[in-house]
Amino acid sequence: MTKLKLGPIPDDKPVKVTLELPAALHRDLTAYAEVLARGTGQPATDPVKLIIPMLEQFIATDRGFAKAKRGRIAHSDDKAGAVSE
Numbered sequence: 001m002t003k004l005k006l007g008p009i010p011d012d013k014p015v016k017v018t019l020e021l022p023a024a025l026h027r028d029l030t031a032y033a034e035v036l037a038r039g040t041g042q043p044a045t046d047p048v049k050l051i052i053p054m055l056e057q058f059i060a061t062d063r064g065f066a067k068a069k070r071g072r073i074a075h076s077d078d079k080a081g082a083v084s085e
Contacts, residue, residue: 029048029051
C-alpha cells in the first residue's frame with residue numbers, strides 16, 4: 001500500500017437528528033435564550049439553536065472525555081501503524 005502524507009478525509013456532512021426534549025428542559029432553554037439576549041442586547045434566539053453550541057462547549061470542556069478521546073486516538077494510531085506495506 002502506498003504511504004501518503006494525507007490520511008482519510010473525515011466526513012463532515014451534517015447529520016440530522018430529531019429528538020424530543022422534556023418540557024422542563026425546553027423551558028430552561030427558552031429562559032437561557034432570554035437571559036443571553038438581555039446580556040448581549042440582541043433579540044432572543046430560538047432556544048433550539050442553543051443546543052449545538054451548548055453541546056460543543058460541554059464536550060470541549062469535559063476533561064474526562066478529552067483524556068478518553070486522546071487514548072482512543074492513540075490506540076487507533078497504533079493499529080494504523082501495524083498495516084503492512
